[in-house]
Amino acid sequence: DGSEFYDKYPLDKILWKLKPDVYPIVGLRAMISSIFGVDAQEAMMLLQAMIGLKMINVDLSYPILETGLIKIISNDHYIGLNANGYY
Secondary structure, three states, rough: HHHHHHOOOOOOHHHOOOOEEEEEEEHHHHHHHHHHHHOOHHHHHHHHHHHOOOEEEEEEOOOOHOOOOOEEEEEEEOOOOOOOOOO
């Protein structure tokens, strides 16, 4: 049921730090790495897990590869708040 994963990585506890905005991927990776005490590769896995589990919703039309930036449009903590700050 994934409970071991959530016990080890309580991802919902960092959602308040990820308000809708545009972030450098390396910055997100560093933040996740610092919070959970994991290396860069594991931090990227956790970021991918948050996206895959729909804990954060990203704008897939945003040019992620070209810019190195990721646009978070909503997450489970900031329900109703979009990237422009409107409900």
